[in-house]
Amino acid sequence: MSQFSLSVRHTPPTQVIDLNGFLDAHTAPQLEQAFQEMLNAQHFNIIVNFRDLAYISSAGLGVFMAFIEDVRSNHGDIKLVGMSPKVYNVFDLLGFPMLYEIYDDEHQAQRKFIDSTPSIG
Amino acid sequence: MQRQTPYTVRFKQEFLARTEELHSIRQTVEGEAVRFGFDRETAFRLALAVDEASTNIIRHSYGGNPAQHFELEIATTGDQFIVMLTDHGKSFDPTLLPRLDMQRYFERCARGGLGVHIIKLVMDDVTYAVTGDRVNQLRMMKHLAA
Secondary structure, eight states: OOEEEEEEETTTTTTEEEEEEESSSSTTTHHHHHHHHHHTTOOOEEEEEEEEEEEEOOOHHHHHHHHHHHHHHOOOEEEEEEOOOOHHHHHHTTTTTGSSSSSSSSHHHHHHHHSSSSOOO | OOOOOOOEEEEEEEEEESGGGGGHHHHHHHHHHHHHHHHHHHHEEEEEEHHHHHIIIIIITTTTTTOEEEEEEEEEETTTTEEEEEEEESSSGGGSOOHHHHHHHHHHOOOOOOOHHHHHHHHEEEEEEETTTTTTEEEEEEESSO
């Protein structure tokens, strides 16, 4: 049984991680690896799309805590989008909206990244 | 004389101490909680709290040894929904952990400790007992009535 999957899309200037299924202590290492690969490739503008995520436990939340400092110290951010009310409630229960920007849809998060990207020239 | 409220065991099963079991543990808890009368949102939170407690047993009591096992019991008495987790690993009393200050937690970008915090936020009462020959028992209770 596949409980969790993720895929990565490049939508300049961001990388988008799409989550699907159940994110718990069993599946969180997959997300951890995806973040690690992104940081290794010097991608720091990251959007995580929760639209197809049914569940998250503290093991999943811990992955976001593990990378946020590194990402922000490289002038990037991890923005979270498309959470169902159930998943949002877990973030809210612990006060995570204090630390992370959470948007209803991906375009809003994209716009924030574009607006905060310094223009070259 | 007060009449004793019957104590009904609704579910009792051993699980291997491996994270693959978490999915079915959550389904069991959520299903029993809904059958007892909790709304979907509370049932979801109860399943989350039991996931966190089970994860701590798997990771910390047994240090990730998947050959070990622990027992999940769900019982009800009166308006109380009681979940008991019993293991024979390293004892760890989560009730002794101080309450997390999330503002400070975020400032320090800390990790760990969130599971116990969730259990305390979701449940109305949490007790931990170590008896006899390394039998660790975590009892978590939630009232049906708010």
